[in-house]
Amino acid sequence: MHPYHGHKRDEILEALWTMAEDQLQTNADLAARVESTRLDTIVEEMIAEGDVVREGDKLALTEKSRPRAAQIIRRHRLAERMFCDLFGLEEQSWEASACTFEHILDETVTQSVCAFLGHPTVCPHGKPIPPGACCNGNHKPIEPIVISLKDLKVGQSGRIAYITPRTTRRLSRLVSYGVVPGSDVKLNQRYPSYVIRIDQTDVALETEIAKEIFVRVERE
Template identity: 30%
Template sequence: MVPAEHPAAAYLEALYEMGEEGIPLVQARLAEWLGVSAASASEAVKRLVRDGLVVNEGRRLAFTEAGQRLAEVLVRRHRLVEHFLIRILGLPWHRAHEEAVRWEKVVSDEVEARFVELLGDPATCPHGNPIPGAASPVDLSGLVRLRDVGPGSRVVLRRLTEDLELDLEVMRFLEESGLMPGAEIEVRSVAPDGAFGLRVGGRDIALGAHLSDNLWVEPAAPPGKRAVVRSRTA
């Protein structure tokens, strides 16, 4: 069986993504993440437990060794497909996640290996999230949320959360605004309600608190100079 053919594969993949964001692995949060009913999430979790992929640890869920391996395969193939769709087929960046959900279901071991060869074994997906099993894993431990950056800072966008990728219109806005991994950002202002005024690629961009909470950045520094990021709490 291709991993994505498992009846509850989408739930397994979602649990992995939630773990990346530090979200507690509980059924209620899983249902919220996927936008499904509590009953649907409960049935899927029961199947995952029955198949030996997930265990209940009190109110929380945890992967078994087999579940962890399968989740990594699912996420890896999804993120490789995103690269293929954008770089080879020319699909717009903001549509890659949505389309990859369909494509990942038919990726075999052989096709995955061809993707790696063709794409050069990328360490992250086009949205900056790590690809499990990449030969050269990327270290994202030094990133901070944009929400924690103060006015006057210059930063580089490195990743956005999977939560944002679920919203096609948000992704379209980010692409049209130039807010994609690698973009240099100047923080012009931060309002009391958490709204940001940014300068990106010569354009002024207004960003709400929800988006700033889901964008991860690192300091940007001119050649030969040390980067400085001003904290909002400093």
């Protein structure tokens, strides 16, 4: 083992994960994301230990390293959600903290945060959050404070935390009704369609769309 490279190694795993999402694979792409004068040496060590695979000039995660990379990405993106949804902070004030938190959160805390936020599937940038053991819906130790609009009770109010629309067309339609993060909404009806009151106006939504709107509810 190479104890002094632990943190850099995590950074490399994280970079390889996000590079794959962005269709980037080369050494140069990695060097653009991870700063280290010893990058080549560390990558060689990781290849030797089966954490990184190189084919031609392309680098990738392996079956062995993917679960750990997923954990790091998961913690980072949950931390982003936490700063964004719970504390309502602007991105510039939480980006650095999210990077710190991904190294601090242990598995138990991560699961509590995940449940607390309603097991979110995307980060504030719209990137997928790898699911954890808590996300299968079988056990909910903590009642989430951010829930899908479709799970609101009639008469319940909240503030829109984030929206995960399947299409940009859908998003622009929602925006035109004022259905945007930060807006206060109240659910007035569930059947036959969802009707929310937003800014003195009633807006009817299909279930499919209601599912994609996440609301931060006030706890009594």
